[in-house]
Amino acid sequence: MTVAPHESGSSSFDLDRLIHEPARLVLVSNLFVVDEADFVFLSRQTGLTAGNISSHMARLEDAGYVAIDKTIVGKRPRTTYSLTDDGRNAFVRYRRQVTDLFPVGDP
Amino acid sequence: MQGNLVDLERATYRASYLDGIIDLFVGGSLLWIGAIWVWAPDLGGLAGILPAVMSPMLVPVRKQIVEPRGGFVKWGESRRNWERRNLNAMVVIGIAILLLGIGTYAAVSAGPSTTDFLALISPGLIAFILAAMSIGIGFLIGHWRFFAYAAVLVVGGILTSAADASPGWPLLAAGLLVAGLGGVMLVRFIRSNPVVESP
Numbered sequence: 547m548t549v550a551p552h553e554s555g556s557s558s559f560d561l562d563r564l565i566h567e568p569a570r571l572v573l574v575s576n577l578f579v580v581d582e583a584d585f586v587f588l589s590r591q592t593g594l595t596a597g598n599i600s601s602h603m604a605r606l607e608d609a610g611y612v613a614i615d616k617t618i619v620g621k622r623p624r625t626t627y628s629l630t631d632d633g634r635n636a637f638v639r640y641r642r643q644v645t646d647l648f649p650v651g652d653p
Numbered sequence: 654m655q656g657n658l659v660d661l662e663r664a665t666y667r668a669s670y671l672d673g674i675i676d677l678f679v680g681g682s683l684l685w686i687g688a689i690w691v692w693a694p695d696l697g698g699l700a701g702i703l704p705a706v707m708s709p710m711l712v713p714v715r716k717q718i719v720e721p722r723g724g725f726v727k728w729g730e731s732r733r734n735w736e737r738r739n740l741n742a743m744v745v746i747g748i749a750i751l752l753l754g755i756g757t758y759a760a761v762s763a764g765p766s767t768t769d770f771l772a773l774i775s776p777g778l779i780a781f782i783l784a785a786m787s788i789g790i791g792f793l794i795g796h797w798r799f800f801a802y803a804a805v806l807v808v809g810g811i812l813t814s815a816a817d818a819s820p821g822w823p824l825l826a827a828g829l830l831v832a833g834l835g836g837v838m839l840v841r842f843i844r845s846n847p848v849v850e851s852p
Contacts, residue, residue, distance in 0.1 A: 576661070584725040586723065586849045600852050623851045
C-alpha cells in the first residue's frame with residue numbers, strides 16, 4: 547500500500563504487508579512485548595487456531611522476522627517463537643508508519 | 654514500547670496469573686498459620702513450615718499445571734528487571750515489617766511499661782503484617798484481588814484486636830476466602846484451558 551508523502555518526511559508509506567495482515571499483526575504485536583512465547587501461549591492470547599498460527603509463523607520465519615525453536619519439554623513438544631532483530635525493526639517501522647498515517651488527535 | 658503495547662504487555666502479564674495457584678498457596682498458608690495459632694499455640698514454631706516448604710514448589714507446580722494449558726512465555730528484559738526489583742523490595746519490606754512485629758511483640762511482652770496502643774493492636778498484629786505482604790503480592794502480579802484479601806485481613810485484625818481474641822481467627826477467615834477463591838479459579842482455569850500440544 548503506497549500513499550502520499552507525509553509531514554514526517556517519509557517519502558512513502560509502503561506498509562509491510564507481511565505484518566499488516568490482521569492475524570500476523572496480532573501475533574507480531576504479542577511477540578513484540580515479550581522475549582519469546584510458545585505456541586500454546588500465543589494460541590490462548592490471540593484465539594487463533596493451530597493451523598493459523600503455524601502458517602502465519604512459517605511466513606514470518608521465511609521473511610526472517612521470526613525465529614522458531616522446537617524442543618521437547620517433559621516428553622511434550624514445545625514450539626517457541628521469538629521476533630528476530632529484523633522482525634522487531636520491521637514492526638517498529640510499521641508502527642511508525644501507521645502512527646504517521648493516523649496521528650493521534652486527528653478527527 | 655509505548656501506548657497500547659504497554660497495555661498489551663501488562664494485560665498479557667496479568668493474564669498469566671489467573672490460574673489461582675498463588676491464591677491457593679497464600680490461602681493455604683493463612684489457614685495453616687491461623688489453625689496453629691488458634692488450636693495449637695504451643696506449636697507456634699511450626700507456623701512457618703508450610704509456607705517455607707511450599708514456596709520453592711510454587712514454580713514447578715505452575716510449570717506442571719499452567720504451562721501445558723496457558724503456555725510458556727519469557728518476559729522482556731524490562732519486565733524481568735521490574736519483577737526482580739519488586740521481589741527484592743518485597744523481601745526488604747517483609748523483613749522490616751517482621752522486625753517491627755517482633756519488636757512490638759517484645760515490647761508488649763515486656764509488661765507494664767508498654768503503651769496501651771501496642772497492647773491493643775497486638776492480637777491483630779500478625780493479620781496486619783500478612784495484609785502488608787498481600788498488598789505486596791497484589792502489586793507484584795498486578796491483581797487487585799490481593800488488595801481485597803489484605804482488606805479482609807486488616808478488618809479481621811481490627812476485630813481481633815477489639816475482641817482481644819486469638820490472632821489466628823482473622824487468618825483462618827481470610828485463608829478460607831483466599832483458598833476458596835483460588836480453588837474456584839484453578840478449576841475454572843483447568844476446565845476452560847485443556848492441555849494443548851504444540852504443532
